[in-house]
Amino acid sequence: MAKKTLLFLGLIILVAIVIGLTWGWPKILQQEPQTIKIGVIGPLSGEVAFYGAELRNGAQLAAAQLNEEQNRYYYELVSFDDEADSSIARQRAEEMVENREILAVIGPAFSVPTLSAGEVFQKAKLPAISPSATSPKVTFLGDFIFRVCPSDSYNGKSLGEFVVQDLGFHKIAILWDETHAAYSGELADAFTQRTEQLGAVVIKRLSYQSGQTDFLSLLQDVKEAEPEVIVLTGYASEAAFIVQQARNMGWNIPFVGGDGLHVNELIEKGGEAVEGVKMTTFFSSDNPDPRVQDFVSSFRKRYGMDPGWAAAHSYDAMRLINQAIEKNGPSREGIQKALAETRNFQGITGLINFDENGDVIKDVIKVEVKGGAFKVLF
Amino acid sequence: MIEWWSKERIRYILLILAVSILPVLLFGLVTINYSSTIAQREAEKVDKIIISNLSNQTYFFIARAQDIVQSLAHLPIGKIEKETLESVYRNNTFRDFYIFESLILLDEKGSVRMLYPERKEFLGLDYSRQPSFRNVKEKEKIFFSGVEFSSVSGQPVIMLAVPIFQPGFPKTLVGVFQASIRLQGLSSLIKEFGTNEKTALAFLIGQHGEIIAHPDYRLVKQQENIANAYPLLNDKILKQEKTEGIFQYSSREKVEYLVNFQTIYPTNWKLITRQEIREVLVVPLQLRSFLLIALIFTLLIAAGASYNVASYLDRITKEREKIRDERNKEFQEKIEALEKFQRVTIGRELRMIELKKTIKELEERLKTSKGSPPKNNNG
Numbered sequence A: 001m002a003k004k005t006l007l008f009l010g011l012i013i014l015v016a017i018v019i020g021l022t023w024g025w026p027k028i029l030q031q032e033p034q035t036i037k038i039g040v041i042g043p044l045s046g047e048v049a050f051y052g053a054e055l056r057n058g059a060q061l062a063a064a065q066l067n068e069e070q071n072r073y074y075y076e077l078v079s080f081d082d083e084a085d086s087s088i089a090r091q092r093a094e095e096m097v098e099n100r101e102i103l104a105v106i107g108p109a110f111s112v113p114t115l116s117a118g119e120v121f122q123k124a125k126l127p128a129i130s131p132s133a134t135s136p137k138v139t140f141l142g143d144f145i146f147r148v149c150p151s152d153s154y155n156g157k158s159l160g161e162f163v164v165q166d167l168g169f170h171k172i173a174i175l176w177d178e179t180h181a182a183y184s185g186e187l188a189d190a191f192t193q194r195t196e197q198l199g200a201v202v203i204k205r206l207s208y209q210s211g212q213t214d215f216l217s218l219l220q221d222v223k224e225a226e227p228e229v230i231v232l233t234g235y236a237s238e239a240a241f242i243v244q245q246a247r248n249m250g251w252n253i254p255f256v257g258g259d260g261l262h263v264n265e266l267i268e269k270g271g272e273a274v275e276g277v278k279m280t281t282f283f284s285s286d287n288p289d290p291r292v293q294d295f296v297s298s299f300r301k302r303y304g305m306d307p308g309w310a311a312a313h314s315y316d317a318m319r320l321i322n323q324a325i326e327k328n329g330p331s332r333e334g335i336q337k338a339l340a341e342t343r344n345f346q347g348i349t350g351l352i353n354f355d356e357n358g359d360v361i362k363d364v365i366k367v368e369v370k371g372g373a374f375k376v377l378f
Numbered sequence B: 001m002i003e004w005w006s007k008e009r010i011r012y013i014l015l016i017l018a019v020s021i022l023p024v025l026l027f028g029l030v031t032i033n034y035s036s037t038i039a040q041r042e043a044e045k046v047d048k049i050i051i052s053n054l055s056n057q058t059y060f061f062i063a064r065a066q067d068i069v070q071s072l073a074h075l076p077i078g079k080i081e082k083e084t085l086e087s088v089y090r091n092n093t094f095r096d097f098y099i100f101e102s103l104i105l106l107d108e109k110g111s112v113r114m115l116y117p118e119r120k121e122f123l124g125l126d127y128s129r130q131p132s133f134r135n136v137k138e139k140e141k142i143f144f145s146g147v148e149f150s151s152v153s154g155q156p157v158i159m160l161a162v163p164i165f166q167p168g169f170p171k172t173l174v175g176v177f178q179a180s181i182r183l184q185g186l187s188s189l190i191k192e193f194g195t196n197e198k199t200a201l202a203f204l205i206g207q208h209g210e211i212i213a214h215p216d217y218r219l220v221k222q223q224e225n226i227a228n229a230y231p232l233l234n235d236k237i238l239k240q241e242k243t244e245g246i247f248q249y250s251s252r253e254k255v256e257y258l259v260n261f262q263t264i265y266p267t268n269w270k271l272i273t274r275q276e277i278r279e280v281l282v283v284p285l286q287l288r289s290f291l292l293i294a295l296i297f298t299l300l301i302a303a304g305a306s307y308n309v310a311s312y313l314d315r316i317t318k319e320r321e322k323i324r325d326e327r328n329k330e331f332q333e334k335i336e337a338l339e340k341f342q343r344v345t346i347g348r349e350l351r352m353i354e355l356k357k358t359i360k361e362l363e364e365r366l367k368t369s370k371g372s373p374p375k376n377n378n379g
Helices: A002-029 A049-069 A086-098 A112-125 A135-138 A151-167 A179-198 A216-224 A236-248 A263-274 A290-304 A309-329 A333-338 B007-073 B081-091 B129-137 B183-193 B217-221 B231-239 B282-371
Strands: A035-041 A071-079 A103-106 A128-130 A144-145 A171-177 A201-208 A229-232 A255-256 A278-279 A343-345 A350-352 A367-369 A374-377 B099-107 B112-116 B143-149 B156-166 B170-180 B200-206 B211-213 B244-250 B256-264 B269-276
Touching: A002 A350, A002 B081, A002 B282, A035 A049, A035 A171, A035 A309, A035 A343, A049 A071, A049 A290, A049 A309, A071 A086, A071 B282, A086 A103, A086 A112, A103 A151, A103 A278, A103 A333, A112 A128, A112 A144, A112 A179, A128 A309, A128 B129, A135 A179, A144 B269, A151 A179, A151 B156, A171 A179, A171 A216, A179 A201, A201 A216, A216 A236, A229 A236, A229 B170, A236 A255, A236 A263, A263 A367, A350 A367, A367 B156, A374 B170, B007 B081, B007 B099, B007 B156, B007 B256, B007 B269, B007 B282, B112 B143, B129 B143, B129 B156, B143 B217, B170 B211, B183 B200, B183 B217, B211 B217, B231 B244, B231 B256, B256 B282
Parallel strands: A035 A071, A035 A103, A103 A128, A128 A144, A171 A201, A171 A229, A229 A255, A255 A278
Antiparallel strands: A278 A367, A343 A350, A367 A374, B099 B112, B099 B170, B143 B156, B156 B170, B200 B211, B200 B269, B244 B256, B256 B269
């Protein structure tokens, strides 16, 4: 009798142990990933919110893909709106720095906010990658500030070579955006320097304000100087008006621009007038590379639109941060160190290497508006 | 004997009470669980009312804008005047916001022929590459764009484009009427329904998941997408095969939500309401917690009382056994004494009986010897 009782009790204990172990087993196997917060800063409201939204969406897509691909880290993006304003960008940067959970930052998008926010990031040793700030001044912010797009001095040089050597223009007029002088003015300066080295002449250089829609008198002024080409170093919204109004004047002069023109807004607002407008840029969704096409289709599926270069660069920036965390672990200093040591990272915008100043080394691509779309010029 | 105030009696009472309360509590729990289901169903009904109300108002907002633009498109193109556009612009509001951001008349090639608010530099501009014009030109029917952000106000708008046909020739496109519709009023509408992040949330998304109206207007202004803002909810909605429905999902933070969604035509927007299940079931869950605690206490009391009663009964039994043993011993001793006495008394009695028997035999022999002279045994 006693033996039977003992046997029964033993059986119950055994069953309990088995249930206990099997109950806990999946939890042991499915270890919760560590949450990593990454700050995203850009103009999420205002006239240039489009760029900020693109930047955020590119980074979000990369984070979502990384969260599915691996189970070690869960990337959570925290968005900050700098309204493309330097003082607001500084405030947001201070908020990000104070939040010790934020280990790295993607942004800001524009050069002026990057210069003010970058100082804060550098001082607090919070690594930041700007996907699109191209001002040469960003180069000297410090070793915690990186960017995945080439600087304006590099872009201006490439744009100058494109206009003079490839397209053969020698009498050039420049229209630049005074509101975004840190980008547009710097690009115009670097372009002028290179074209003059190549023997061309900038015969007219005029500025306009962001949001301006009437360019008739400005164009009249430029027309009187009789240039062979007009180079636009600002953004697409104003460029679309400039080209349309030039065509409405009956002036069929060629237009060439920088990366700021390479957004769908140029084609939608510019209509047929922008046919033939050429530009240098960093990313094209036409690129047949399967990696690029995968990215384009994922972006389209998620957001119902084609990605621009800002989205592509922030996508690369997010993947670079992931690589840095995988290499040195989740810490601000570790990420900075790993980013500085980046060699031949294959991004969708090309092969990425950083120089000693955190500037990216990569080629630009040349694009033309043809048949209502951007086509890569090989 | 147990007195009425005795500990033993209290123990018995507690035990009986606990045992009687147990089924009541169990029944209560079952009832509460059932009432949770009812509460959830009620919440779903309320959700449905809210969502149908919101979707109706959203639908009528769009339908109203569409009607206005269509009525403009029915006018002969040459008879549309600046004053007509101004009147339409100024006299149509939705929740204190002008419905239209701009009204633009395009010719059949997509050139701007007239617009309000008037801006001369826009006249003659080529809009033929804008998706709204392209779609209307190709399909010759009304087109609603996705959410765009006005370069004038920076606020979210959608473009509505309506074809203008030559009177009497319904296939001859002579122009397109394009209206930019402000969406701020929809966020105001949604906010007014008292929805907030904690208890309930209602928001509107466009065809591609872009957030069109939300109580937190920043999400709209920042062109946020449901895929970014509520990724797990988005996954669930994408899996839904129907155009409307109710489902539950759990966020990454393990918060359970009750979600109701409905598609709004013709824009194919989705209106979504979401509320925390624990908020829906707050009363039943509180009652259930109370009952569970009461059940645990009752069980503890019952267990304690049972243990006490059992110990008491055990003690009593042992005491009784002890008394019984003592009594047995006493009884045994008495039996032994009695047996001893019996042995003594019965032995004497038997001897007496034997002696009497001997005397009787001797008397018999004596009688016999009186009839004949006794033999001289000596000689």
